[in-house]
Amino acid sequence: MIMERMDARARTWVGIVRCAEGGQQQVRSTSDTQTSSTETTASNLTEKGEKLKDEMDALIDEIDEVLEENAEEFVKNYVQRGGE
């Protein structure tokens, strides 16, 4: 239902939904969006794409290191009083 509402050109939304379906499919990640808009040779494209992918890999690894353990319980216990 949500996919029908969204335009096929909306790569952002398609990317989101594909992630929901699991990481097996080839997802058009943000690094692709960056490099496709610039004019580079095929090898440069691969090189730059690889570098961005490596940087993101490192970031994701770091996230796993700092993310609160037992996320499910932490999130469940995080309740606030309503504020202004």
Next chain:
Amino acid sequence: MAVPMIVGSETEYGLTVHNDPDFDSIATALLLVNSYTTEQALKLLWDYDQEDPLVDARGFEIDEEYEVPDQQDNMAINKVLPNGARFYVDHAHPEFSTPECSNVLDVLRYEKAGERILNLSRIGANQLLPPGRTIIIYKNNSDQKGNSYGYHENYLMDRRTPFQTIVEQLLPFLVTRQIFCGAGKVGSENGTEYVPYQISQRGDFFETEIGLDTMVKRPIINTRDEPHADRDRYRRLHVIIGDANMSEYTTYLKVGTTMIVLQMIEDGYVVEDLELRNPVRALHDVSHDPTCKVRLPLKNGKKMTPIEFQQCFHQLAQRYVAAHSDCQALYASLVQEWGTVLDCLDRDPMELHREIDWVMKLHLLTNYMERRSSSWDDPRIAMMDLQYHDIRPDRSLYYLLERSGAARRMLLDDEIALAMEDPPEDTRAYFRGQCLKKFKHQIFGVNWDSISFNLGDGPIKRILMEEPTRGTKRHVHELLERSATAADLVANITA
């Protein structure tokens, strides 16, 4: 010409204590506010009273006498800092108000200083907790369980601008600006349609167009009328719909564009008819569409996307800045950034994954899900939604991006450090801050528009400052230099 724009923000922070089954939010918030470890965090009264006085050209007034209120609770809840800011407990949340600022970079600087002050308080307070427990603070607006807490912006406006005009012309701007201001959120709440991810943290909690309430049935336009200034001249527009932002660039754009739009409204520049048929519905529709291409119905029958709405305001702003050479120098570059951001949003919002909070967060989440074979209902994703806003530099996902050079900055760390200590020099916050530094032991109470001194004998002497643009360094530097004691200061003002 619009009145000089004075701006400030208030941030209610989310608060929890890890490994504390009996977590008491009010007690912890109180502990936090009283743990800011500097000799400068003084025990002062927040002066809740307001009165009307005579005006001095430098921005002062003298009052005759002052009733002594019950002090203990007041002092525990409120801290007024020598940088002119206020750090206090509000509805079980620690809250930080920036001092009055004359420009968007100062607002940004003091907001960031507030994060640091909250973090130092956290470190101090943690030392008093049993081992294994730790206070965690989030600069966000939602607990993912139906409760929201606020981030408020305050803009000084000319009282003569009809409120109805502000409502009509600002509504469509506030409904659509979230495309570059939203902090992003996993899921949806408060009975709105389900989405896996949306642009704003606060949007789902807004239910009416206009109203006084800030805690239930939240209105897009809040009608609170408490100027903390000369109420014949000024209105303080209290904007409650914004998200708290981690990204410096996002805060810069959010506050800066709103400043320009309000000045345009005051000067009668917003001549386009942009009235929405259903603003609350539009607000939710914009937030629930990360492509920013949803078509919103206007009262006049047209339909426009939020990008198109913002492009209208942007074009007006370009003309405004070109026609007003005396307006702030910051506006020209801000308008340029605004235009570039709208172009990016139009092509593909994900291009802004270094600049705009909701995109930065989404960028992290989608890349995480891709690499870890995860999905939107993975608790780690909900945890990341929260931890993005953690104010600890070593645990926050935002600060992780910043450290890695993946977040575009507007400030230097030195500028933020200065803002923790010193007030702005070009608003009445200067006088407040300098008095707190120089005469701390003679100050009895403080408010946004007054300072009261206890000189020892005689009644409390209250100095009123109803003019936010006075009491600046230029106005009072010499006076302060001449006054060795608070008694000197009062005598010099009265003379």
